[in-house]
Amino acid sequence: MTKLEKPYQIEIAGVGGTGVLTAAMLIGNSALLQNVHVVQSEIHGMAQRGGVVNTEIRMGPVHGPLIPDHEADVLLSFELGETARAMNKLKPKNGIVIMNTHIIVPPSLQIKKGAKYPSLEEIESIVKQFTEKVYLIDAFSLAEKAGDLRTQNVVLVGALFATPDFPITRESFEKALTIQFRKKEQVIKANMKAFELGYNKMKELMK
Amino acid sequence: MSKEKTVMLLSGNEAFARGVLEAGVDVAAAYPGTPSTEIMETIARFGKETGMHAEWSINEKVAFEVALGASWSGLRSFTAAKHVGLNVAADPFFTATLFGGMKGGFVMVIADDPSFHSSQNEQDTRMYALAAHAICMEPSTPQEALDMIKFAYDFSEKWESLVVLRSTTRLSHSRGPVELGAIPKKESHKGEFIKNPAQFVCLPANARRTKPLLMEKLEKIKEYSNTSEWNVLEKGDKSLLIIASGVSYEYVKDAIQELNLKPTVYKIGFSNPLPEGKIIELLKEYPKCLIVEEVEPYLELSVKALAAENNIQVQIFGRKEKVIPISNELNPKIVKQAITRVLNLKKAETEEGSLPTNAEINEKLPNRPPELCAGCPHRATFFAIKQAAKKRKLDPIMPGDIGCYTLGFMPPLSAVDTTVAMGASIGIANGIAQATNQVVIPVIGDSTFFHTGIPALINAIVNNAKFVCVIMDNQLTAMTGGQPTPELGKTAFGEPAGVVSLEQVCKGLGIKNVEVVDPYDLEKTTEIIGKAIDSGELSVVIARRECALEYTRQVKRAKQKLDTYFVDEDLCTGCRICVRTFACPAITFDYDKKKAHIDESMCMGCGVCRIVCPYDAFIKR
């Protein structure tokens, strides 16, 4: 096992059907390929019907599968509003937030007359109370560019790998991807492209 | 050259399944239920090559009995269920643990659901094990899940006893590195049932003779428990003894690492019978003891009793002292706070105080409850029932059941008045029909009807209860991920199997009014349900249409296109009837334009909105 000096912890927040679980598998397997100790937890009771889905990934000297509140190094959010809901997991001040600007409006909101989904500014104002390091990624457009809308999750994983001190290499990710989508050449190609786009976007934002 | 180890990132459930395969199990049977489902799913994916038999049984009781019969025939057998599944299997479970005779190892994994993530209660399987005198073990990590199963098979055969492995959501649905062993190569083979009525026929005389033998056996196993490799003592300083089991033990490790403390930790992996001797010995050495476990104070009550019986002066802390909360799952923070309190440590200064809390943030966000999918046939069926009732100015009582259609309780459908347990819709309908003059329409899914619905329907016939039972037949067990139902004629391995038809079952029982409708044909469905209500007789309406999620998957897999709908904005009057009364998640309302809109990436083309809209504004693309 490769030793990490201290834990590195990632909270992923999203909605059922946005590829949260696949993204978590890819990150976890990348770590394992590098012999880094990793544990992760997922809640997906009724995910297929549009509920909240969160996963937590813990690497290095850790034990249980849950990230204690206020200890995640990164919050990777797949849906704008869900970023706010998961903020309590993040390290205050130093934590990094990577958030997708894409929104998924819960259908139940439609029933109430005139009910509105919170704006980007409203969500940002909540998030910024916890940390200054907030990075917005339009994963929807980047996935479109990669040629497959389903790669939004990997665009965000690409951005994650571009964060400073991220302990896992791109090479490990690429290996994990090829193992995960064995033989599906097209899928692998689109995902590699998506990863690249997310990675570069994040580097640019951090400049 | 040393052989390379294979390490994979497995979930607890996958690790249980791998353990079953590595133990060379011959017969595995289960009924799905979160958080246990993936165990059998994984066995079904990889088990065929091993020559084993694997099945989705009709309910947990039958699954248990399948495994018991196989074990009594000398084969290694397995069953898994969610915690409430054990309620269904409890009757044979209690007797099987009493009579034993497991010639082939018999191991059962029960997954509890602390925090009610996808369940109606939080019951603790260890309490069942205690009540039934069953051997019980608690793994903490996916690696242990695999290792313990393999151990449990040898142990089960040695003592001819059933072994229960208790999991929880945070083990079943967590991943960790797991070192794999080999899966034995074996030919498909048969066992032999050797008759022995004194052992297998549970007459009172046999039971009377067996009970003392069981208690003797458990005394011996208790001796084993005291030295078991699964009960691990990690010696630390003398300030505090922590006793923990399952995933809570991992939280203890996280907490003491963060607090930079070194208390002594006793990890319980073998939880029934408990290592009483060892616990007594330890209690004498420490001034304080903290017990950390999921759900009920199972360890706590036993440890306190041992301290009292043996006059040991030790302060014991757990749920009773409110050091550990009485409801919901634990986490590292709760454990940290508990240790801090028990040791009277000063709380570390944090900046968390000034930050908005979860509750404050949630107030600003819309809720995101799970919803019936776009195009879900259940939505159409509920809508038709409501329409039929409305036309007759009735407000029928709708006892509901457990499945995707439970979500029909949410507005705007608000069409589920009770849910209790699987199959209970029809049972409760019997009661309400006998007790009131109200119109009663129980709704139940196909899988649930086969699981425990049928006896209650027979009950209605023989006791003259009158109601309209609507069976929502989406042709699979959707809520738990789409396992086959008896109508599909498919085994767990996907091979052809016998078929049972819902309408034949209902007609065979002697019910005269049995109709099959397609809920996407909303008008016809409304009419048929209306007629059934008018008849005043016991009736069954089978609303048959494939699960929309499954249909969408198949169309996409075949690389075909869905016939989606769109809104003709010239026809849409902005009345909002579609979003107010029907609420397909693909339909949104644009308040600036005052027009409905269809998100065509979500629409699967059921066409029901076309009938719901009074102005024919929904058009097929």
Ligand SMILES: Cc1ncc(C[n+]2csc(CCOP(=O)(O)OP(=O)(O)O)c2C)c(N)n1
């Ligand atoms: C005793 C018990 N076993 C298993 C479950 C888990 N479970 C919840 S719903 C369901 C099946 C639902 O299937 P069906 O009735 O066909 O409805 P659908 O979800 O397909 O609409 C199961 C197995 C449970 N809640 N209780």
Ligand code: SF4
């Ligand atoms: S999974 Fe199938 S049955 Fe369940 S809500 Fe979706 S469409 Fe309906």
Ligand code: SF4
């Ligand atoms: S056709 Fe209408 S009701 Fe059916 S899925 Fe599409 S928008 Fe929803």
